[in-house]
Amino acid sequence: MTTHVMVFGxxxxxxxKSTLAIHVACALLHADRRVAVIDLDLRQRSLVRFFQNREAWGQANGAALTQPVIPDMGDGPTLARAEPQVQLDQFQRALDQARAVADVVCIDTPGGDTAISRAAHAAADQIVTPMNDSFVDFDMLGQVDPVSLEVVRPSMYAETVWEARKRRALDGGTPIDWIVLSNRLAVAAARNRQRLDERVALLARRVGFRVGPGLRDRVIYRELFPFGLTVADLSDEIRPVAVSLAHVAARQELRNLMQALKLDADSTPRQAA
Structure with missing residues (x-):
């Protein structure tokens, strides 16, 4: 079976990025998929820490929580100080280990342009790029004219993805699916968002990415992190916080996200209301 490699970049x-990687990985685990996660944010390591919290909370509360495979990347801060080739070799070993045991590999990348991040993008079957409701975030994808706000050219990160896609094509591999997600949106609509959405749509046609829904800026996505839980885990037995209608809406957002990524439609479990 071919392993699907997802890079959150x-x-x-x-x-x-880390929030999306966490929720996608957990949704896939609930769909009985074999999942591996690789955290390339070597200093912060939010993805790995989340699953460490998950294991600790489950053991303390007698809850059987499914876990992904986490290939050994060594000591993060030490690896972050190592030479780029050492980092690349360690990443390749981790990726090979993940591919050997998982249906889906979720790779969280750091903010910034690094050799190890570029290697992950080149290995991706799907690149998931979250973008906040801001022209500051859009500037990583495309530059706009300061007077007319018309899209002038793709920016540096778009060029990074383009290089990864070109490399995949030269190697004869399947095309990389790139999807940009509108993430952490405020609940209320704004004129700025409309202007931004129009530019994102224009750039999507120009450089070839899909546009999809991310996760809104909800407290629930943050307050469950210390427990190593997501809205996909909440049930009658697992309920470390009070469940409200906001959690029901968050579950639906997660379902919409999984569908936009063209993953299994049933990647979230049946939940208690």
Whole structure:
């Protein structure tokens, strides 16, 4: 079986890459998929820490929580100080290990342009790029004219993805699916969002990415992190916080996200209301 490699990438920090990687990985686990996760944010390692929290909370509360495979990347801060080739070799070993055991590999990348991040993009079957509701975030994808706000040219991160796609084509591999997600949107609509959405749509046609829905800026996505849980885990037995209608809406957002990524439609479990 071919392993599907998903890379959560955006050279700007704070866009929500780790949050998306966490929720997609957990949704896939609930769909009985074999999942591996690789955290290339070597200093912060939010993805790995989430699953460490998940294991600890499950053991303390007698809850059987499914876990992904986490290939050994060594000590993160030490590896972050190592030479680029050492990092690349360690990543390749981790990726080979993940591909050997998993249906889906979720790779979280750091904010910034690094050799190890470029290697992950080149290995991707699907690149997931979250973008906040801001022209600051859009600037990583495309540059706009300061007077007319017309899209002038693709930016540096778009060029990084283009290079990964070109390399895949030269190697005779399947095309990389690139999807940009509108992430951490405020609940209320705004004129700025409309202007931004129009530019994203224009750039999508120009450089060839799909546009999909991300996750709104909800407290639930943050308050479950210390427990290593997501809205996909909440049930009558697993309920560390009070469940409200906002959680029901969050579950639907997660379903919409999985469908936009063209993953299994039933990637979220049946939940108690």
């Amino acid at each position: 955006n050279e700007k920090g704070g866009a929500g």
